[in-house]
Amino acid sequence: MKIQYIDVHAHMNEEIFDKDRDKILKECEEKGIFIINCSGEPKGNKNSLKLLKYKNVNLCLGIYPIQAAEMIDVEFFKELKFIEENKKSIIGLGEVGLDFYWIKDEAKRQLEIERFKEIIWFANKNRLPLNVHSRNAEKETIAILSKMAHVPVVLHAFGGDVELAKMGAAEGFYFSIAPIIVRSKKHQRLVEALPIQNILTETDSPYLGPSRERNDPRNISLVIEKIAEIKEMETEEVRKQILKNVGGVFSIKLKN
Numbered sequence: 001m002k003i004q005y006i007d008v009h010a011h012m013n014e015e016i017f018d019k020d021r022d023k024i025l026k027e028c029e030e031k032g033i034f035i036i037n038c039s040g041e042p043k044g045n046k047n048s049l050k051l052l053k054y055k056n057v058n059l060c061l062g063i064y065p066i067q068a069a070e071m072i073d074v075e076f077f078k079e080l081k082f083i084e085e086n087k088k089s090i091i092g093l094g095e096v097g098l099d100f101y102w103i104k105d106e107a108k109r110q111l112e113i114e115r116f117k118e119i120i121w122f123a124n125k126n127r128l129p130l131n132v133h134s135r136n137a138e139k140e141t142i143a144i145l146s147k148m149a150h151v152p153v154v155l156h157a158f159g160g161d162v163e164l165a166k167m168g169a170a171e172g173f174y175f176s177i178a179p180i181i182v183r184s185k186k187h188q189r190l191v192e193a194l195p196i197q198n199i200l201t202e203t204d205s206p207y208l209g210p211s212r213e214r215n216d217p218r219n220i221s222l223v224i225e226k227i228a229e230i231k232e233m234e235t236e237e238v239r240k241q242i243l244k245n246v247g248g249v250f251s252i253k254l255k256n
């Protein structure tokens, strides 16, 4: 398969794709769309491993911040162990990070932070890049990653302000942009402010689509087109640059 596009953050393991996952992923393969699937809870991590049968899918496994804040110690470390046992099957950790939008309780936020640090330490130890969620906790996420992460970092669906994003870019972090960019001024401003070298593409399928309908990785080309428009670049030039950028983060495993 000749890779044309890389969706660095999608959730094709989710139930909503049970009826037509095969069809969508086959069409993606025909279009040269490669997908890095992310999951973030025990059942999702287990199910995601089944996606390895697809030629155009690689995996990140993780512990989603909301789950991380709710798990007891035994559950959390058991899941980290599961991820470590499947280390050979993955190319990164995700979805991991911080979420202060859903988690408002101060003690739980502290636990989230502690566990995020634990995950970064694990990433460093296993040399796995991080695929990071940072909703309403962008400042804290960037501060912690700047201090601790010794592996490449992708900030997915970044909702923080432009100044903060620039600080992240100065640290060498990457920002993945989803199809919601066609209807979100916030994401458009982010692309405007960031160097093209720090931008990646994602779909976060089934979320963050060009409309409120179920999103899927076939929408990835919309992201490239919008970035090209904002950056006043050729679509083809953007597409190639993004592929190059992905190489700075993930070691994609191609299958025959």
Ligand SMILES: [Zn+2]
Pocket (backbone or CB within 6 Å): 009, 011, 038, 095, 204
């Ligand atoms: Zn996600």
